[in-house]
Amino acid sequence: MFLLKVRKVLLHIILLMTISVPLSAQLILADTNLVCKDSPLKLYINPTIFNDLDFCVKAAGARDGLYYFTSCNRISFDDAYAYSKLMKGDLATGNTQDKNRFISNILPNNIKWMGYSQNPKSEKFNDPPDPSSGFEWMSGADVGFTAWANEEPNNREDENPGMNVIQGCSNGNLAEWCDVDKNDGHKYIAVVETKFNTPPNIPDIKVRWETQENSRSIIIKPSISKYYRVSVYIDGIEIKDSILINVAEVNVNLSLPGGCGDPFVWNPEIITKIPVNDLEIDWFIGENRVQNQLNPQLNTNKEGPTPAGVTVKSKSCNAMLAQDSITFNLAYPFVETNEKDYEAKLNEIVKLDPINSNDQFLYSWSPINGLSDPSIAKPSFMAEVPITYSVKINDGFDCIIEEVFNFTIDPRINIYIPNSFSPNADSWNDELIILTNTGFYGQLRSFIIYDRLGQMVYQTNDTWTWNGIYKNEVLPRGQYIYTLQYEIENITYSKKGEIWLLK
Numbered sequence: 001m002f003l004l005k006v007r008k009v010l011l012h013i014i015l016l017m018t019i020s021v022p023l024s025a026q027l028i029l030a031d032t033n034l035v036c037k038d039s040p041l042k043l044y045i046n047p048t049i050f051n052d053l054d055f056c057v058k059a060a061g062a063r064d065g066l067y068y069f070t071s072c073n074r075i076s077f078d079d080a081y082a083y084s085k086l087m088k089g090d091l092a093t094g095n096t097q098d099k100n101r102f103i104s105n106i107l108p109n110n111i112k113w114m115g116y117s118q119n120p121k122s123e124k125f126n127d128p129p130d131p132s133s134g135f136e137w138m139s140g141a142d143v144g145f146t147a148w149a150n151e152e153p154n155n156r157e158d159e160n161p162g163m164n165v166i167q168g169c170s171n172g173n174l175a176e177w178c179d180v181d182k183n184d185g186h187k188y189i190a191v192v193e194t195k196f197n198t199p200p201n202i203p204d205i206k207v208r209w210e211t212q213e214n215s216r217s218i219i220i221k222p223s224i225s226k227y228y229r230v231s232v233y234i235d236g237i238e239i240k241d242s243i244l245i246n247v248a249e250v251n252v253n254l255s256l257p258g259g260c261g262d263p264f265v266w267n268p269e270i271i272t273k274i275p276v277n278d279l280e281i282d283w284f285i286g287e288n289r290v291q292n293q294l295n296p297q298l299n300t301n302k303e304g305p306t307p308a309g310v311t312v313k314s315k316s317c318n319a320m321l322a323q324d325s326i327t328f329n330l331a332y333p334f335v336e337t338n339e340k341d342y343e344a345k346l347n348e349i350v351k352l353d354p355i356n357s358n359d360q361f362l363y364s365w366s367p368i369n370g371l372s373d374p375s376i377a378k379p380s381f382m383a384e385v386p387i388t389y390s391v392k393i394n395d396g397f398d399c400i401i402e403e404v405f406n407f408t409i410d411p412r413i414n415i416y417i418p419n420s421f422s423p424n425a426d427s428w429n430d431e432l433i434i435l436t437n438t439g440f441y442g443q444l445r446s447f448i449i450y451d452r453l454g455q456m457v458y459q460t461n462d463t464w465t466w467n468g469i470y471k472n473e474v475l476p477r478g479q480y481i482y483t484l485q486y487e488i489e490n491i492t493y494s495k496k497g498e499i500w501l502l503k
Contacts, residue, residue: 027241028230034246034273036317037223041245044217045207045230055086057192057199060106063099067197068092070107071190077164077182080113080190081138089194090139091115094167100147103191104167104175111188114177115139116165131155131179135165139193146177153179206233222247225273246273248314252324256360257285257308258397263299264330265397266308270294270322279321280313285328306330333358333395339404344383346409346437351380354391354403362394383409385441386489409488415440417482420500423468432499434464434484445485445492449499452479468501477503 028043035041056072071083084091093115094100103112115138119125125134131153137143149170155163162181166188169178180186209218210229220228222245229242250272257266266285276294283290285308286300300306309325334356344350352365357377365374366389370381381389390404416435423430434447449458449466457470457480468474484495 027232027239028228028243030243030245033244034248035222036314036319037247037249038221039317040219040221042217042219043209043228043230043243043245045232047216055083055199057083057087059197060191061102062197063102066193066195068103068106069192069194069199070112071192073189074110074187075190076185076187077113080188080192083190084115084138084192084194086200087192087194088196088200089192090137092191092193093137093139093141094145094147095137095141095143096145097147100145100167100175106191107189108168108174111166111168112191113188114165114167114191115193116177118163118179120162131163147173147175149173149176149178152177155179207231208233220245225249248274248278248317248319248321250274250279250312250321252310252312252322254308254310254324254326257300257328257330258333258360258395258399260399261301261303261330261332263301264303264306266298266300266328268296268298268308268310270310270312272321274314274321278315280315281310282312283310284308300330303330333361333399334393334401336401337403339406341406341408343408343410346383346440348383349380350383350407351378352389352391352405353378354393356393356401356403358395360396362396364392364394366390366392383407385409415484415486415495417484417495417497417499419498420502421468422502423474424503430467432466432468436464442486442488442493445487446483447485448483450481450483451475452481454481474503475501477501 027046029046030041030043057069058072060068060070080091091113092103094103116135118134119136122134163179164182165177166180167177168174170176207214207216208231211218225246227242227244232239250270253269255268257264259265281292283296283298285298286302286306288298288300290296290298306328308328312322314321337355363375363377365371365379368374371379373379386408388406390402392400392402394400421429421432444461447460448456451457458466478501480499480501482497482499486493
């Protein structure tokens with residue numbers, strides 16, 4: 001029999017290294033994590049980590065190059081797993097009938113932990129409805145032979161996934177298996193398989209704080225909130241931990257007041273980790289005061305320069321933590337404005353620019369169609385049709401003003417008439433084409449061409465082109481006069497100019 005005393009911390013370390021779970025207990029402890037500035041505080045390593053734990057195993061035979069050991073007593077699955085890792089091995093693998101029978105002959109009258117566990121993260125896991133899915137050998141061996149007892153696995157442990165396997169649970173066959181939930185307090189004999197024929201030595205444990213001290217406890221006098229770090233070395237393996245110690249301190253946010261002035265509203269803020277019942281807080285703005293609130297709302301009807309501020313004291317530290325003040329120039333937040341009329345070019349990108357523009361204000365434009373972003377101060381849009389945009393501006397304290405922008409489209413730049421064309425049947429510039437901007441919504445009323453003698457040679461009210469033909473013949477080279485009339489929203493516009501007919 002091998003009987004050893006092994007530090008409990010080693011069990012935690014091994015679990016951490018092998019299955020990536022955190023320490024089961026905080027490594028660093030303190031009587032409090034909130035202290036007064038420059039006050040002494042003791043930090044110490046969790047004493048339970050250094051408590052001794054009986055680690056007792058018995059040699060139980062060997063086969064296939066592996067040595068087998070059993071725990072001296074019935075233990076939990078977590079301890080059984082830790083035993084296997086202390087032995088640099090695994091809980092027993094019974095993936096063949098011979099191996100399973102060999103394990104059953106070890107302490108045959110005892111139920112034993114096997115190294116066969118259900119992995120909920122396995123691609124094969126499907127429980128429910130299949131309670132036998134997702135099981136894997138801890139040793140990484142192939143899943144082949146199984147020895148489930150009748151009606152096993154049944155996962156009767158409140159349908160909790162992640163079951164573990166025990167051997168010897170059936171009265172009829174000591175080699176058969178059942179599934180159990182390790183968290184239900186079950187304790188059985190652990191069977192460990194390993195390549196090593198002796199248990200490990202007691203590990204060497206060392207402590208080093210970031211202050212370079214090596215004792216299990218240190219005294220600190222923190223002046224600011226910060227993390228304190230320690231490293232514990234187990235046979236050269238480093239485990240790190242830290243603890244946040246907060247110094248009694250506060251941060252004050254003296255935000256700007258707002259509102260239309262009846263009253264003005266102020267919502268300052270204190271940010272701290274100190275319990276509010278340990279603080280004496282006194283806010284003021286003008287003649288109004290509020291006590292012992294972290295996020296108060298104060299009102300005042302005073303306009304013009306108005307003092308405001310706060311004092312904060314800690315009862316337990318008997319110290320002033322903050323004393324801050326400011327003078328606000330309180331006034332109605334907006335500039336009154338009338339509706340504005342603008343004329344935009346067709347398809348022009350227009351940027352709206354309200355007079356009341358402030359990063360702290362909230363904006364809501366209407367209508368939203370065509371706007372780049374209806375919630376910002378200065379959205380843009382493409383001028384395609386006459387439109388009116390309005391914006392409601394909120395200072396953040398429900399003081400609201402509205403600005404209105406009326407846009408019409410400049411009709412004079414909607415039409416372009418080339419000054420020459422060449423109707424010579426070469427498929428290049430053979431027609432005079434009146435060009436309109438994309439989105440033009442006007443209507444043609446008349447398009448007339450005159451020669452130099454004033455004789456009308458072409459007239460239309462339904463087409464925007466001319467092919468240079470008069471009485472079935474192409475007119476001679478020369479200069480011609482055009483007149484154009486078109487209508488936009490019941491308003492008639494006229495254009496007149498010269499055209500060169502080339503050949």
